Amino acid sequence: MTAPPRLVRVAVPVPLSDALDYRWEGPGAPPRRGCRVRVPLGRSERIGVVLDHPRKTSLPPEKLRNVIEATDKEPVLGEELLRTLRWCADYYHHPIGEVLNQALPVLLRRGRSPLRAAAGPWELTAEGLSQDADAVRRRARRQAEALDILRRSGPVDAGELRGQGVGAAVLRRMNARGWVRRRPQGRAGAPLEAARDTPPTLTAEQQRCVDAIAASPPGYRTWLLQGVTGSGKTEVYLRLIARELAAGRQSLLLVPEIGLTPQLIDRLQKRFAQRLAVMHSGLASGRRLDAWQDARTGAAKLVVGTRSAVFAPLANPGIVIVDEEHDPSYKQQDGFRYSARDLAVLRAKRLDIPILLASATPSLESVHNADRGQYHPLSISRRIGTAGQPDMRVIDMNRHAVRQGLSTPLVTAIRRHLDADCQVLLFLNRRGFAPVLLCPTCGTAEDCGRCDARMTIHAASGRLRCHHCGRTHALSWVCVACGSERVAVGAGTQRITGELATLFPDARIARLDRDAATRHGGIDTVLAGVERGDTQILVGTQMLTKGHDFPRVTLVGVLNADQGLFGTDYRSTERFAQILLQVAGRAGRRDRAGEVLIQSHYPQHPLLLRLASQDYSDFARMALAERRSAGWPPFSHLILWRAEATRRTAAHAFLEQVATAARARAARVDVLGPAPASMERRGGRYRAQLLLQGRRRPALHRLMAELAPLVRTWPAARRVRWSVDVDPIDA
Numbered sequence: 197m198t199a200p201p202r203l204v205r206v207a208v209p210v211p212l213s214d215a216l217d218y219r220w221e222g223p224g225a226p227p228r229r230g231c232r233v234r235v236p237l238g239r240s241e242r243i244g245v246v247l248d249h250p251r252k253t254s255l256p257p258e259k260l261r262n263v264i265e266a267t268d269k270e271p272v273l274g275e276e277l278l279r280t281l282r283w284c285a286d287y288y289h290h291p292i293g294e295v296l297n298q299a300l301p302v303l304l305r306r307g308r309s310p311l312r313a314a315a316g317p318w319e320l321t322a323e324g325l326s327q328d329a330d331a332v333r334r335r336a337r338r339q340a341e342a343l344d345i346l347r348r349s350g351p352v353d354a355g356e357l358r359g360q361g362v363g364a365a366v367l368r369r370m371n372a373r374g375w376v377r378r379r380p381q382g383r384a385g386a387p388l389e390a391a392r393d394t395p396p397t398l399t400a401e402q403q404r405c406v407d408a409i410a411a412s413p414p415g416y417r418t419w420l421l422q423g424v425t426g427s428g429k430t431e432v433y434l435r436l437i438a439r440e441l442a443a444g445r446q447s448l449l450l451v452p453e454i455g456l457t458p459q460l461i462d463r464l465q466k467r468f469a470q471r472l473a474v475m476h477s478g479l480a481s482g483r484r485l486d487a488w489q490d491a492r493t494g495a496a497k498l499v500v501g502t503r504s505a506v507f508a509p510l511a512n513p514g515i516v517i518v519d520e521e522h523d524p525s526y527k528q529q530d531g532f533r534y535s536a537r538d539l540a541v542l543r544a545k546r547l548d549i550p551i552l553l554a555s556a557t558p559s560l561e562s563v564h565n566a567d568r569g570q571y572h573p574l575s576i577s578r579r580i581g582t583a584g585q586p587d588m589r590v591i592d593m594n595r596h597a598v599r600q601g602l603s604t605p606l607v608t609a610i611r612r613h614l615d616a617d618c619q620v621l622l623f624l625n626r627r628g629f630a631p632v633l634l635c636p637t638c639g640t641a642e643d644c645g646r647c648d649a650r651m652t653i654h655a656a657s658g659r660l661r662c663h664h665c666g667r668t669h670a671l672s673w674v675c676v677a678c679g680s681e682r683v684a685v686g687a688g689t690q691r692i693t694g695e696l697a698t699l700f701p702d703a704r705i706a707r708l709d710r711d712a713a714t715r716h717g718g719i720d721t722v723l724a725g726v727e728r729g730d731t732q733i734l735v736g737t738q739m740l741t742k743g744h745d746f747p748r749v750t751l752v753g754v755l756n757a758d759q760g761l762f763g764t765d766y767r768s769t770e771r772f773a774q775i776l777l778q779v780a781g782r783a784g785r786r787d788r789a790g791e792v793l794i795q796s797h798y799p800q801h802p803l804l805l806r807l808a809s810q811d812y813s814d815f816a817r818m819a820l821a822e823r824r825s826a827g828w829p830p831f832s833h834l835i836l837w838r839a840e841a842t843r844r845t846a847a848h849a850f851l852e853q854v855a856t857a858a859r860a861r862a863a864r865v866d867v868l869g870p871a872p873a874s875m876e877r878r879g880g881r882y883r884a885q886l887l888l889q890g891r892r893r894p895a896l897h898r899l900m901a902e903l904a905p906l907v908r909t910w911p912a913a914r915r916v917r918w919s920v921d922v923d924p925i926d927a
């Protein structure tokens with residue numbers, strides 16, 4: 197008798213439902229759970245993670261291959277994360293290898309050691325932190341830039357700084373002044389800086405929130421903080437983080453988009469200085485690994501990051517906080533489609549620590565969970581300062597003269613606020629110059645040949661661009677069909693900005709949208725201009741809604757509310773309410789009263805009338821009642837199958853096959869479709885979807901647990917691109 201082989205079960209990053217078994221031939225004992233190994237796969241090699249040490253395998257001996265080598269001595273993924281990720285693979289019906297891969301920094305996926313031996317990154321000293329970058333800018337522009345970068349991102353590698361225009365000479369000069377230093381290796385021992393700012397005295401409402409959480413028994417609990425915009429929610433987070441810090445525990449703070457919230461990172465840097473690790477997709481891979489490692493060792497006491505930071509390893513976690521918990525960017529929209537907000541709750545539960553979800557406009561799911569006692573509600577109803585809620589009015593676009601999307605009452609109001617030396621924000625969810633290039637003679641509009649969409653005119657660059665597939669070509673005003681001159685119909689942010697420049701020739705106007713963001717230093721420059729008061733009118737898209745605190749903005753104009761009033765899916769009403777109230781919340785801060793003007797052709801629309809009261813709870817009650825009677829989430833649960841192919845029939849045939857298999861197995865699950873996606877053709881591919889809807893999750897997931905692995909074995913599944921989206925946010 198020969199001894200049975202020693203087996204390891206390895207999650208390999210390939211689209212297979214299950215982990216794969218390999219033989220371990222030594223040297224030594226098989227690597228532990230959570231360690232990486234290099235394994236053969238087909239004719240290539242992959243890095244995978246050990247999940248298990250099975251006694252038996254279903255593979256025949258001749259198919260069983262050997263592990264090539266063990267990459268780690270110590271696990272890179274701890275038990276808690278491994279279990280959470282296993283749960284994710286089951287719940288989201290996504291291949292385990294890809295799920296684990298997503299949770300690892302890219303350098304670890306490639307087999308690098310978690311310990312980096314490079315020279316330490318540059319960081320600010322206390323002296324550097326207290327410098328006024330604007331004052332420095334006049335004499336030394338590069339140094340000011342370095343101050344800005346280091347303040348926003350924490351320690352940064354020399355190579356990365358060089359990439360951003362800050363060379364070694366600049367850093368040497370700053371080092372000589374005592375403003376920057378090389379971060380010592382062995383970061384865990386890095387000295388703690390004293391707090392750089394003085395926390396304000398909390399308002400009674402803020403204090404009640406902090407006290408409620410502090411006084412509750414230790415262990416898991418989800419708190420839902422609904423606090424109006426500008427009510428000081430962030431200050432509540434800072435206090436909770438400080439409490440954990442005092443107790444020697446870590447905090448995990450999730451934020452929607454770091455690039456859009458430099459103010460928040462600034463505040464965290466000042467309050468918590470060197471104990472901060474920032475994680476987001478914009479970081480160079482080396483920095484990302486450092487942040488991951490600092491979180492894992494506990495050197496970082498505060499881990500701040502965007503959605504993928506929900507998988508941060510935590511040595512000694514004390515609390516999780518999710519800022520703007522309603523924000524759609526918490527949902528990963530391709531590959532492994534997870535909700536970071538939902539996973540944050542799951543992780544807190546498993547770690548047995550409290551979690552705070554906060555927003556001025558919480559998601560209806562969370563409101564519902566609070567209603568039924570799952571979440572513990574907290575609220576802040578008053579804003580900081582004396583400004584109070586802004587005054588909100590609807591401008592009837594049928595009754596006023598309108599030029600390029602701007603009505604006379606709005607133009608008058610802009611003038612009044614500028615005269616009072618205040619700032620104005622104008623929100624329009626459409627970038628570019630104009631959304632349609634139309635021939636008035638023959639009526640043809642220029643379409644993207646690859647999508648069911650119109651080409652958007654970008655006048656500044658003289659090009660047409662498809663916002664869905666990125667296709668672009670030169671703009672010609674001559675109609676190809678009949679030779680007449682064409683016209684630009686509708687207005688985007690570019691056109692509005694141009695029109696404002698004509699109306700207010702002396703005003704300083706800036707634009708914040710994805711086009712502006714792609715320019716060098718784009719978003720930061722625009723936001724800094726508004727913060728300093730240089731910019732008087734800011735025109736922008738959704739990016740305006742993200743928690744900015746601009747004390748001198750007193751007027752907010754919503755240029756085209758109608759775009760949001762007639763959405764196509766069951767969530768459009770909720771999204772519209774959130775966007776409207778968030779953007780309105782930028783008006784009037786501290787001691788300056790605010791005004792919000794909404795342009796609409798439907799001033800009597802019941803949703804507008806309801807939102808004009810700015811009572812989000814009232815809106816949420818109404819919207820939840822509608823969801824209940826229509827049977828939409830959270831009163832049912834959805835799983836969406838998507839498929840796309842260059843031929844329409846291929847996408848449909850595949851989903852038809854899935855639907856048939858689902859119907860044969862479905863008990864208490866409705867199988868709806870397949871149907872064309874809301875934009876059927878995109879990037880030259882036809883898109884279709886199939887919706888599974890169930891009153892209760894278990895039935896839905898039992899069905900999927902059979903269906904997903906089965907479908908992966910079908911040859912048809914290799915001929916179309918398809919994906920599964922559990923709890924989709926755009927069904």
Ligand code: ADP
Nearest residue numbers: 396397398399425426427428429430431580745
């Ligand atoms: P929110 O996150 O609710 O939108 P913030 O936390 O950004 O609100 O607070 C708005 C502004 O009020 C910030 O500039 C903040 O520094 C200030 N602030 C917060 N709490 C207090 C307080 N207790 N006293 C004075 N100012 C405060």
Ligand code: ZN
Nearest residue numbers: 635638675678
């Ligand atoms: Zn024509």
Ligand code: ZN
Nearest residue numbers: 644647662665
């Ligand atoms: Zn296109």
